[in-house]
Amino acid sequence: MGTTVSIELVEDRPDDELRRLIADVCAWFHEVDARFSTYKADSEVSRFDRGGLRLEECSADLRHVLEACADLWRDTDGYFDVYASGSLDPSGYVKGWSVEMASNRLFEAGSHNHYINAGGDIRMRGKHPDGVPWRVGIRHPWEADKMSWVLALTDGAVATSGTYERGDHVINPRTGRPAKGLRSVTVVGPDLSIADAYATAALAMGEAGVPWLAKRAADGYDSAVVTDDGRAFSSANLPAAV
Amino acid sequence: MRRSTAAAVGTLTGAALIIGVRLSVTPPEAPVATAPVADLGKSTSAPAKKPAENSTSKPPGNKAKPTDKPADKPADKPKSGLQDGVFKGSPAANPYGKIQVSIRVEGGEITAAEASYPTANDSATINPPAIAALKQETLKAQNADVAAVSGATYTSESYVKSLQAALDAAKA
Numbered sequence: 001m002g003t004t005v006s007i008e009l010v011e012d013r014p015d016d017e018l019r020r021l022i023a024d025v026c027a028w029f030h031e032v033d034a035r036f037s038t039y040k041a042d043s044e045v046s047r048f049d050r051g052g053l054r055l056e057e058c059s060a061d062l063r064h065v066l067e068a069c070a071d072l073w074r075d076t077d078g079y080f081d082v083y084a085s086g087s088l089d090p091s092g093y094v095k096g097w098s099v100e101m102a103s104n105r106l107f108e109a110g111s112h113n114h115y116i117n118a119g120g121d122i123r124m125r126g127k128h129p130d131g132v133p134w135r136v137g138i139r140h141p142w143e144a145d146k147m148s149w150v151l152a153l154t155d156g157a158v159a160t161s162g163t164y165e166r167g168d169h170v171i172n173p174r175t176g177r178p179a180k181g182l183r184s185v186t187v188v189g190p191d192l193s194i195a196d197a198y199a200t201a202a203l204a205m206g207e208a209g210v211p212w213l214a215k216r217a218a219d220g221y222d223s224a225v226v227t228d229d230g231r232a233f234s235s236a237n238l239p240a241a242v
Numbered sequence: 243m244r245r246s247t248a249a250a251v252g253t254l255t256g257a258a259l260i261i262g263v264r265l266s267v268t269p270p271e272a273p274v275a276t277a278p279v280a281d282l283g284k285s286t287s288a289p290a291k292k293p294a295e296n297s298t299s300k301p302p303g304n305k306a307k308p309t310d311k312p313a314d315k316p317a318d319k320p321k322s323g324l325q326d327g328v329f330k331g332s333p334a335a336n337p338y339g340k341i342q343v344s345i346r347v348e349g350g351e352i353t354a355a356e357a358s359y360p361t362a363n364d365s366a367t368i369n370p371p372a373i374a375a376l377k378q379e380t381l382k383a384q385n386a387d388v389a390a391v392s393g394a395t396y397t398s399e400s401y402v403k404s405l406q407a408a409l410d411a412a413k414a
Contacts, residue, residue, distance in 0.1 A: 139393030162394030233376035
């Protein structure tokens with residue numbers, strides 16, 4: 001995937017136990033990469049896309065991802081489209097989903113306070129070591145060392161999709177061309193897989209993503225958006241830190 | 243008491259004009275017979291003909307049947323097929339509330355009609371669903387004490403220069 005994962009565990013446990021937990025999470029991310037990387041010709045997703053695998057022969061994880069992406073395609077009016085680039089690329093979902101799964105594994109292993117930040121998508125649980133909610137900044141879309149919003153969360157997910165790192169990499173499926181209009185979309189909610197897909201879809205919609213995101217608040221997904229010309233929007237219940 | 247359109251009642255009293263149309267067809271969900279409504283008893287059907295009206299009777303069925311009551315009707319009027327009494331239609335809901343129509347039949351003729359309207363303001367106004375909107379605000383650029391930073395997916399190269407990396411290094 002070519003991204004960096006930061007993990008913070010808040011656990012009163014021996015060092016070697018914590019290292020084992022981290023190693024387990026890293027192994028999981030490597031497994032995800034081997035299965036889902038579109039850059040690897042021998043990944044399961046590449047083989048499936050080429051027709052070398054039938055759907056029934058695919059792993060449970062790949063089948064789950066494909067099904068979830070189909071649902072999201074429908075829920076986003078086709079703007080979350082794993083075929084938008086021409087070939088199958090579910091990474092807009094896999095990124096958030098893999099972190100969501102990693103957080104589940106940690107939780108089941110007894111780690112109830114932690115966060116995982118994979119390439120800017122974050123899943124947090126519980127509290128900061130100081131016993132207060134996690135404070136998460138949303139990176140300013142122009143000034144890399146500043147924040148445009150600061151959030152406070154205990155359990156939850158924050159996903160940001162934007163054009164200022166990898167450029168216009170999000171395609172508008174309706175035009176087949178890079179999406180224009182929004183520079184940064186952040187979605188906050190209970191599930192990082194969904195938040196990630198929503199952020200990607202909204203970016204693909206351009207300015208029409210702003211009212212579309214507003215409707216997601218009813219499902220528990222809040223958002224903060226910055227347009228290409230510097231206008232900022234946020235939902236009423238965005239969990240901003242005071 | 244329900245507001246009634248006095249004019250309509252006055253017009254219909256003693257006549258079977260408008261409502262008479264119903265008499266010649268099979269009644270649809272015909273009015274459900276209920277106990278006579280006292281209100282109509284004192285209504286403006288003063289010109290009503292018969293002192294021997296059956297305002298206390300409970301008309302049985304809800305279909306128009308040939309009446310076998312002693313005919314008070316003038317012989318030259320056709321048999322209407324209506325039972326004497328007061329009949330209420332089932333309340334019909336519409337966006338403004340429930341509307342109920344009652345008719346009073348005397349001597350086989352409709353002598354009074356009334357439509358009731360809700361007086362309480364329970365009209366179900368049709369509101370467009372409240373449209374959620376994101377509110378516009380000034381784009382802030384703040385330095386803040388945070389545990390993590392969410393941003394567009396950084397590459398491994400740009401991570402190195404990122405705020406998240408600085409945080410990670412500080413905690414290592």
